[in-house]
Structure formats: structure tokens, C-alpha cells
Amino acid sequence: MPLSDIKTRISAAEAAAGRIPGSTTLIAVSKVQPNERVEDVLNQGHRCFGENRVQEAAGKWPMFRERFDGIDLHLIGPLQTNKARQAMELCNAIHSLDRPKLAKTLARLAQEIGHCPDLFVQVNTGEEEQKAGILPADADGFIADCRALDLPVRGVMCIPPVDEEPALHFALLAKIAARNGLEGLSMGMSADFETAIALGATHIRVGSAIFGERTPD
Numbered sequence: 001m002p003l004s005d006i007k008t009r010i011s012a013a014e015a016a017a018g019r020i021p022g023s024t025t026l027i028a029v030s031k032v033q034p035n036e037r038v039e040d041v042l043n044q045g046h047r048c049f050g051e052n053r054v055q056e057a058a059g060k061w062p063m064f065r066e067r068f069d070g071i072d073l074h075l076i077g078p079l080q081t082n083k084a085r086q087a088m089e090l091c092n093a094i095h096s097l098d099r100p101k102l103a104k105t106l107a108r109l110a111q112e113i114g115h116c117p118d119l120f121v122q123v124n125t126g127e128e129e130q131k132a133g134i135l136p137a138d139a140d141g142f143i144a145d146c147r148a149l150d151l152p153v154r155g156v157m158c159i160p161p162v163d164e165e166p167a168l169h170f171a172l173l174a175k176i177a178a179r180n181g182l183e184g185l186s187m188g189m190s191a192d193f194e195t196a197i198a199l200g201a202t203h204i205r206v207g208s209a210i211f212g213e214r215t216p217d
């Protein structure tokens with residue numbers, strides 16, 4: 001679907017929810033997409049992108065940054081501590097702060113490097129065993145611990161279970177954000193971003209709807 005159509009749908013969803021126009025950031029998820037497709041979206045003026053692997057991000061974004069100004073890169077996938085430094089140097093935001101060990105590593109590196117990307121705490125709202133993220137019951141404590149480490153926590157993020165009504169998960173995430181005084185809500189993908197906007201998403205992560213289906217690796 002053309003980028004302009006996605007933007008029209010975002011505007012309509014914001015209007016329907018009585019939200020401020022432009023209050024939703026569209027993260028174009030470019031993982032596993034051919035560079036020509038990414039470049040096409042860059043040429044349309046879009047600058048905010050998401051990747052879920054540090055290595056893949058490192059392989060394309062320094063090159064694109066040489067050619068395009070103002071790129072805003074978000075890491076949305078799991079982060080190993082041994083890739084944390086590279087992620088911090090490459091990305092403007094990390095949406096997958098999902099465990100105490102990673103929080104401690106990011107805090108140490110932030111001191112060393114002198115800056116830290118915006119952070120989103122990933123919450124496992126579906127309490128799925130195979131999925132990363134802090135359990136909802138532990139979220140308040142974890143966010144407090146991150147703040148005590150001086151980490152710039154801007155919001156929370158979730159990936160709802162595939163077979164459940166996403167609205168329930170988005171509403172739960174919004175509640176966790178509100179009671180912790182966090183503004184950022186990273187939720188909603190190609191299939192459900194309008195629902196996410198209705199429930200207050202500030203960052204939607206949309207891949208296949210913009211770029212087409214990903215070819216499996």
C-alpha cells in the first residue's frame with residue numbers, strides 16, 4: 001500500500017479518536033526489505049524507520065545516513081547485551097528494554113558514551129512464555145528500577161499474542177503507561193494500527209502494509 005494511503009489512514013484514525021493530528025509517529029519497519037524499497041520510502045520524504053536486528057541495521061543505515069538527513073532509527077527487536085553499545089551508537093530509540101541485565105548494561109554504557117537513546121520498556125502483556133518482555137505485574141517495579149539507573153524511559157511497548165483481540169492488550173499497556181507517568185505508547189502493527197491509535201498509540205510499527213510482504217529468510 002502506498003505510504004500516502006497509510007498516512008491517510010493514520011490521520012483518519014486520529015480524527016476518529018479525537019486526537020491531535022500528527023500525534024502518532026509512524027515507524028516504517030524496514031527489516032528484511034530490499035534496499036530499493038527502503039530508498040523509495042526515503043525518497044518520499046519519510047525518515048522514521050524500525051529494524052529488529054542490530055546487525056541488519058548496521059548493514060544499511062550508516063549508508064543511508066550518508067545520503068539522507070534526519071533519519072530517526074528505532075530498534076524494535078530483542079537486544080543482546082553484547083550488541084548494546086552498537087545499538088546505542090546506531091539508534092535513536094530502543095523499544096525492547098525487557099530485562100534487568102539489559103537495563104544495567106545500558107546504564108553503564110550511557111555513562112561511558114555520554115548519551116542514551118530514548119527507551120521503551122517492552123511488556124509481555126499476553127504473558128506468553130516464548131515472548132520477551134516484563135510481565136505486567138512487574139512493570140511498575142522495573143520502570144522504577146530503570147529510572148533509578150537514570151535511564152531515559154519514554155514509554156512502553158507491546159506485541160500482543162497473534163490469536164487474541166489486540167485492543168485488550170493495547171488498553172492494558174495504556175494503563176501501565178498512565179500509572180507510571182509515561183507518554184510513549186509503542187503499539188500497533190500493519191494489521192491493527194488503527195485500533196492502537198484509538199487506544200492512544202504514540203508510535204506505531206508498520207512493516208508489511210508499507211513495504212509489502214517480507215520474503216522469509
Ligand SMILES: *Cc1c(COP(=O)(O)O)cnc(C)c1O
Nearest residue numbers: 029052076189190205206207208
Ligand atoms: C516486524 C515487526 C513489526 C511490523 O510488523 P508488520 O506486521 O509487518 O507491520 C512491528 N513490531 C515488531 C516488534 C516487529 O518485529
